[in-house]
Amino acid sequence: MVAEQAGLIAIGAGIAIGVSALAAGWAESSIGTAAIGAMAEKESLFGKGLILTVIPETLVIFGLVVAILIIGLAG
Amino acid sequence: MKPEQMSKCRIVAAKTQLSCVINTLYDLGLYHITPHVKGAHGLEELDIGAPQQNAEELSKLLVGIRAVLAQFPVVSTPKKLATLTPEAFEKLIRTTQRFCSDITALLTTKNTLVAQRDQLVLKKEQLALLASFKLDITALLSSKILGVVVGRASRVEEAKVLFDTEKSLQTQWKGDVVAVVYMRNQEVAVRSLLSTIGFSAIVLEEFVQSQSASPQSMDQLLRTNELQLKKVQQELEIVNIKLRKMHEELPRLAGLENHLVDEIRKLELPLVFATTQSSFVAQGWVPTSQEQNIRAALTHATKQNVHIEFEKPDHHEEPPVKMKNFRLAKPFESLLELYSIPSYSEIDPTFMLWITFPFFFGFMLGDIGYGAVLAILFYVLRKKLPASAKPLLTVLLFASFVSIAFGFVFGEFFGFEHLGAESGKALCDSIGICFHQVTLLEHGVSTVVYEFPHLLSRAHSHVNVFGFELLTVLVIGAIIGFIHLNIGLIIGTINEWQHHGFVHALEAKISWMILESGAILGVMSTLHLIPLHYLVGVVVAILGVVLLVIGEGVQGIVEIPAILSQTLSYMRLGAVGLAGVGLAVVINEKLALPFIDRGGIFIFIGIIIMLLGHLINLLLGVIGPFLHGVRLHYVEFFSKFYRGGGVTYEPFAKSRQSSQTRK
Structure with missing residues (x-):
C-alpha cells in the first residue's frame, strides 16, 4: 500500500514537470521561430531574441517547484 | 551611476578651415556628430555641404584596391602607413593607381595564358591519342571516299559487338576510345549507329585545319603543339614572377586601403555639416569633461579662426550615451x-x-x-x-x-x-585531510561516507x-x-x-x-x-x-x-x-x-x-x-525601473575596421 502511494506521488510529480516542460517547449518553439526571423533581418536583435525565447522557461521552473512540493508534501 | 555628462558643441568657421577642423576632430576622436537636416530647427536656411575635392578620386582608387585585394584571398597583414606630407601622399596615390592598373592587366594576361595552356595541354593529349592509332588521320580527313571519326564510347562491350556485325566499318580500339573508318556515303547510318553506344567525338577537323593549308603529319602537329605550349608556359612564368614581385606590395596596399577608408570619411564629412557660401556649422556632442581640450585643440589648429560654443542639453534632447563605470564593472x-x-x-x-x-x-x-x-x-x-x-x-x-x-x-x-568510505579514509590517513564522517540511510541500506x-x-x-x-x-x-x-x-x-x-x-x-x-x-x-x-x-x-x-x-x-x-x-x-x-x-x-x-x-x-x-x-x-x-x-x-533605448556615443575617430577582419 505504501509503495502504491509512493508511486502515485512520483507520477504526480512527473506529470507536473513533464507537462510544464511540454508547454514551455511549445511556447518557446513559436517565439524562437519569430526571433530567428527577426535576427535574419537585423542581427543586433540577438540579445532580445534570446531573452524573449527563454521567457516561457518560467513554466518549467514552476513545474519543478511544484514537483518538489508534491514530493515534499508526501514526506 | 549615471552615463557620462554630455555637452552640445557647435563649431562655426570659414570653409577655408574645413579640412583643418575635420583633421583636428578626427585626431581628437571625441566629437559625436549630429547630421544636419535641411529645415532643422535653428538652421532652416542652410544646405548640407559637399564632399571635399579629392573624395571621388580616392573612392575610385579604393574600389580599385579592393578589387586587387579580392584577387588574393590569402589575407596579408596590413602594413601601417607612415605619416606622409600632402605631396608624398599625392605621389603615393599616383603610384598606387598605376600599380592597380598594372596588376589588373597582368592578372588578365595570366588568365588568358592559363586558358591557352589548358587548351594546348588538352590538345596534346588528344594528339597523342590520335597518333597511337595506326591510321593516317590527316590523309583520311581530306579523302573524298573515306571518312573517319574518333571518340569515346560509354558502352564499350555493346559497341564492340555492334561493330563486329557491321563488316563495312573498320574500327580500332584503345581503351574506351575508338577510331571508326567508314565510306562517306554511309555517313548518316554510321552517325545513328554511333549515337546508340553513347559516343562522344573528338573534333578532328580542328587539329588539321588550324595548322596550315597543306595537310601535316601527326608528328608535325605534335611538334608545333609542343612548341606553342612551351612558349605559353614561358610567358606564364614571366607573368608569375612579376606577380610574385607585386605580391610583396600587398601588405602596403592593404594598409593604404585602411588609410583611404578614413581619408574618404574625412573628405565626405561636410555632407553632415550645414554650410553657407563660405562658412560651415558643425553640431555634435562631446563629453563635458573634455570641453576645454576640444576648444584648445581647435583654436590652436585654426590659429583662432573658429567659433566654438558649448551648451547643456535641453530636456527634450537625447544626447548620445557613454557609460561610465570603473574598470572591474x-x-x-x-x-x-x-x-x-x-x-x-x-x-x-x-x-x-x-x-x-x-x-x-x-x-x-x-x-x-x-x-x-x-x-x-x-x-x-x-x-x-x-x-x-x-x-x-x-x-x-x-x-x-x-x-x-x-x-x-x-x-x-x-x-x-561526499567521498566513499574507503577513499575518505585513505585521504585522511595519507594526506591528513579528514572529512566529517556520516552514515547515510537510503532504501534501508546504511552506508558510511565522508562528507x-x-x-x-x-x-x-x-x-x-x-x-x-x-x-x-x-x-x-x-x-x-x-x-x-x-x-x-x-x-x-x-x-x-x-x-x-x-x-x-x-x-x-x-x-x-x-x-x-x-x-x-x-x-x-x-x-x-x-x-x-x-x-x-x-x-x-x-x-x-x-x-x-x-x-x-x-x-x-x-x-x-x-x-x-x-x-x-x-x-x-x-x-x-x-x-x-x-x-x-x-x-x-x-x-x-x-x-x-x-x-x-x-x-x-x-x-x-x-x-x-x-x-x-x-x-x-x-x-x-x-x-x-x-x-x-x-x-x-x-x-x-529601466527604460533603455539610449543612442550609443560614437565619436568621429579612427575607424577600427582593418583588412585583418576581412575574409
Whole structure:
C-alpha cells in the first residue's frame, strides 16, 4: 500500500514537470521561430531574441517547484 | 551611476578651415556628430555641404584596391602607413593607381595564358591519342571516299559487338576510345549507329585545319603543339614572377586601403555639416569633461579662426550615451548592450549587474569542479577569441569564480557531496585531510561516507515555511528576488523623482512598496507573528493600490499579481541549481558507479560515462545559469525601473575596421 502511494506521488510529480516542460517547449518553439526571423533581418536583435525565447522557461521552473512540493508534501 | 555628462558643441568657421577642423576632430576622436537636416530647427536656411575635392578620386582608387585585394584571398597583414606630407601622399596615390592598373592587366594576361595552356595541354593529349592509332588521320580527313571519326564510347562491350556485325566499318580500339573508318556515303547510318553506344567525338577537323593549308603529319602537329605550349608556359612564368614581385606590395596596399577608408570619411564629412557660401556649422556632442581640450585643440589648429560654443542639453534632447563605470564593472556593460543601453538621463544599472549577475550565476552553478573547469575554459577563450568577445567572457570568468565560492558553500565537487568510505579514509590517513564522517540511510541500506564540509546542502536541506517543508535554496531564491525587485523599485523611485518629481515617484514606484508592506503586515498579523489586527495590513495595502491606480491607472491593477509571480520567479535561482545537481548525481551514482563497482574493464567504461555526462552537464551549466541570470535582470529587475533605448556615443575617430577582419 505504501509503495502504491509512493508511486502515485512520483507520477504526480512527473506529470507536473513533464507537462510544464511540454508547454514551455511549445511556447518557446513559436517565439524562437519569430526571433530567428527577426535576427535574419537585423542581427543586433540577438540579445532580445534570446531573452524573449527563454521567457516561457518560467513554466518549467514552476513545474519543478511544484514537483518538489508534491514530493515534499508526501514526506 | 549615471552615463557620462554630455555637452552640445557647435563649431562655426570659414570653409577655408574645413579640412583643418575635420583633421583636428578626427585626431581628437571625441566629437559625436549630429547630421544636419535641411529645415532643422535653428538652421532652416542652410544646405548640407559637399564632399571635399579629392573624395571621388580616392573612392575610385579604393574600389580599385579592393578589387586587387579580392584577387588574393590569402589575407596579408596590413602594413601601417607612415605619416606622409600632402605631396608624398599625392605621389603615393599616383603610384598606387598605376600599380592597380598594372596588376589588373597582368592578372588578365595570366588568365588568358592559363586558358591557352589548358587548351594546348588538352590538345596534346588528344594528339597523342590520335597518333597511337595506326591510321593516317590527316590523309583520311581530306579523302573524298573515306571518312573517319574518333571518340569515346560509354558502352564499350555493346559497341564492340555492334561493330563486329557491321563488316563495312573498320574500327580500332584503345581503351574506351575508338577510331571508326567508314565510306562517306554511309555517313548518316554510321552517325545513328554511333549515337546508340553513347559516343562522344573528338573534333578532328580542328587539329588539321588550324595548322596550315597543306595537310601535316601527326608528328608535325605534335611538334608545333609542343612548341606553342612551351612558349605559353614561358610567358606564364614571366607573368608569375612579376606577380610574385607585386605580391610583396600587398601588405602596403592593404594598409593604404585602411588609410583611404578614413581619408574618404574625412573628405565626405561636410555632407553632415550645414554650410553657407563660405562658412560651415558643425553640431555634435562631446563629453563635458573634455570641453576645454576640444576648444584648445581647435583654436590652436585654426590659429583662432573658429567659433566654438558649448551648451547643456535641453530636456527634450537625447544626447548620445557613454557609460561610465570603473574598470572591474566595465565588462558588464556588454550585458546591457545585448539588451539596450540606458537612456541619457536614467541610472546606468551596470554597477548592479556587476554585483548580482555573478552572484546569481554562482548561486545556480555552485560547484567547485565545474567552476574551476569553466574558469580555465573562459580564461583560455578570452586569450584566443577576438577582442569583441572579450567583455562577455570576462563577465563569465568573473561568474565562474563566484561559482567556485558557492561550490564551497554547498560542498559540491562535480556533483559529489561526499567521498566513499574507503577513499575518505585513505585521504585522511595519507594526506591528513579528514572529512566529517556520516552514515547515510537510503532504501534501508546504511552506508558510511565522508562528507565535504558545507554551509548548506542544496539537495537535502529543508526549511519549514507556514507548515510546508521546502528546500532551503528555493526559499533563499525567493528572498533574494524580493530584495532584488525592491532595489529595482528604489532605483525606479530615484529615476521618477528626478524626472517627474516626488509625487509621481510616490504614485508609480513607492506605491508598490507600500502595497508589499501592507501584504506582509497582513500575513504576519494573521499568523500572530506581530501583535496587530490584520485589518491594519489590509488598510496599508489598499492605500498602496489607490496610489498605484492614480499613478499608473488600470494597468497598475492588472500588474498586481505580477509582483508575486516575479518574486516566485526568483525561485529558479535554486531550481536551476537543483536540476544541475540532480543530473550530476544521476551521472555519478546511478550511471557510472555501478560500472566502477564491477571493476576491471568496467572502470574504464564508468570513467567514459562520467566524462561525457559531466561534459553535457557542464554545457547545460553554462547555458542555464547564464540565460536565467540574464533573464532575471532583463525581465524582472529592469521592468521596475529601466527604460533603455539610449543612442550609443560614437565619436568621429579612427575607424577600427582593418583588412585583418576581412575574409
